Amino acid sequence: MSMRLLIIGTLNGELINASRIAMNRGAAVTHAEALDQGMNVLRAKGADLVMIDVSLPVAELVETLARERMRLPVVACGTGTDARAAVAAIQAGAKEYIPLPPDADMIAAVIEAVAADNRSFIWRDPAMEKVVKLAEQVAGSEASILITGESGTGKEVLARHVHQRSGRRNKPFISLNCAAIPDNLLESELFGHEKGAFTGATARRIGKFEEASGGTLLLDEISEMDPRLQAKLLRALQERVIDRVGGSKPVPVDIRIIATSNRNLAEAVKDGSFREDLFYRLNVVHLKLPALRERPEDVLALAAFFAEKYAEQNGLPLRPLSAQARDLAVAAPWRGNVRELENAIHRAVLLSSGAEIEADALRSPDGEGLETAPDDSAARAARTAEAVTRSLVGRTVAEVEQDLILDTLDHCVGNRTHAAKILGISIRTLRNKLNEYSSAGVTVPDPGQRRMSA
Template identity: 50%
Template sequence: MSAQTVLFIAEPQSVTAIFPTLKEAGLQAGLADNLTGALGFIKKSNPCIVFCRPKLQGFDARALLEQAQTIEGFPPIVVFSATGSAEEATQFLELGARDFWLEPLVWDKIKLILPEPQPEPAPEPEPAAKPVAQAVPSSMTTPGAASKFQIIGRHPAVLRVLALAKQVAKSKATVLISGESGTGKEMFARYLHHNSDRADKAFVAINCAALPEHLLESELFGHEKGAFTGAINRKLGKFELADGGTILLDEITEMDLGLQAKLLRVLQESEFDRVGGVETVNVDVRVLATTNRDIEGTVNEGKFRQDLFYRLNVIPLKLPALKERGEDVVLLADFFVAKFSATYGLGQLAFTAEAKKWLMSYEWPGNVRELQNLMERAVLLAGAGPIQPRHFLMGDEQWTPDDLASVDADQQAASAAPPPSTPAEAMSVMPIHEMEKRLILKSLQETTGNRTRAAELLGISVRTLRNKLNEYKKQGVEV
């Protein structure tokens, strides 16, 4: 099977860091910075996917998307940017982009969207070949498109949900995925899509809790020009963008009752009207929905339509909380540590016995999402390792005198060591307070300055975060 090629249309310094990871995964990477060069590369090398900036000197993503409409077999295009609005993303999706991403470009996200490689013709089978038994891996993976990502787990409750998801993936039945925040509901939704007959079509997700009713209706169903103040052009909604594919309605219980009635019509009739429109739009979309609430209790309270609940709940998938999954906690922790060790160019880190005991005893109110964020912190704070319980914590009040003495000893040993010769070595001997500062500033960058969200990601209080930022300001750091 020949290696797939990925084309990036961007400044070299913004994308070349991902090239070694692509090479390790058996992919080739190409780079262009203008439209002519990009089209020439696509004609010659036939990349499986294109990642491009919205605009560069000598390049405009809109022009590339226009070309894509006229050339049969043109690779899918993902537009990525350091900044971007929902309106800009919608414009590119309407022009034919496969997706619109915000930076950074990371392998865990890229591998989910890569098309399946085309196998070379298989040789004629030899006669008298006997079947060979195959071992079942401990972490659950699936063949085909879904093998691009893993759902990690050995616990029977996870395996039952995964088996049911695989069984119904190829159907068009609506699926209601419930579970606490952070249990991986969207991950299972993507698993269903990538194992379905619609895997090569769009997967469109929308958070029903993020927008007020009038904006959510426009996002779902689109609007006509002049439908309301500010509607200067026709806009296609998420259902139209997902036509032929799958739509995920995240946190469905937050949807207003009036909008629930319009959604019920789509589910029953596969049609809707744009806001301000008179023409009925027909779509073929598979609907998945998630909720972190007791939806039956919400129905009893009159806050969610009973008929819509029955229509969504054709296949119910209930995900267990992380605290109920036993040794899956350590299994997942190992997975995330390996992932972040590779991301930051560090060697593979191991947990001490005390750290594993802490992982198993913690309640995990934020579930898998909290575990993932905590493992990133631990990798950064542990440096050369091993990972100890103190590396899971950050607030000053959570550090004991013994912990601080250990940190002092680590810093003294680092100062006596020869200077590092590589960035990875430099990272491994970085002082703990510098590691902490980098992690805090990185969380603010990822949340676009939202301190409440950053504190939540870090697992600390907003007050602790504010105190840290005030300390950095005194040091002359711009925050």
């Protein structure tokens, strides 16, 4: 998906160069001379990033975006010698300041940071592999998808993964958190409004349905949507048209809907808080994300990723997690899931000073040690056993047997007699198996040696 960049300011030579650099990096650039014109562009088309000339009222832009509930980053740019203006822009709410004349690498880094937006999708655990495989199978279709799971499990990240593997990947991916917006404003956020439709509607504004045209609309925490709006949403899905608030004619839309919920929507249907017909319209494909505590291999992969990310962000040396820290991470309940793990690793990176991130650096926000299961060792053993069991599913008995025999032989440094005793088989049976593997081209260690790959 191309980054949608809006540049606000007079396009002199330096801003023209900045625009050209951004387009060379794959951004779709729109220009507005003044603040009012820029806001009209955002109301009509939306954007992912705003770059504004520091000589314009940056604070007013930030305040206007907040007032109109447009959540997008603002970057100020100006002459490199104007240090006072740069400080003022950051204090006003700009996320970054780019000195002019523009540096291509810096503009590219800003665009890349916004495009990434913490959307890295990492998984290793077989429990997640099953979900991801199903997601990728249906990504190319137009089917609506319902993603459920506890808060912080990565529902939005999975939705973006689906979008990136769909035929809509080069069109917008727009996300709206239904729980974060009051009911009386959510209708306008979804469907847009005409000028004068209600108090404060000073100009026409498109809603998320129109902003996502051709692409994907993610409705986060859809279970919190008011039943009256559920009816309007159902019509939009069935008829592919929406009505702006205060509008006089339907507006056609072409989007794919992905919805998320941390509640059981089937139960919400039973208790009458969610429409049954909308539930079935959304639940064409159901992707259920397991909790992080049920994905031990993901805990370690994500912990390593976050450790590298925050070491780089804070200019600190990369420190791997110690064996004890890894054990603690796998044993922790992670009720906040990936979000809680990320925060814990961020703190640990800042607190660590040795060669590794030690277990005592993994703390809760109040400085206490991480909570673990009541019986730490038993819980860890159970999780490890579960992970090992899941890793065997889908493999043949012969494949598992071969790995077991060769790994045991490695452990015994090639000693056939010792390996046979551990495996509970005769030395003759072991030799026959090893001859069979050698004939198939598999490396078998000689006595006193390990396999080259070990």
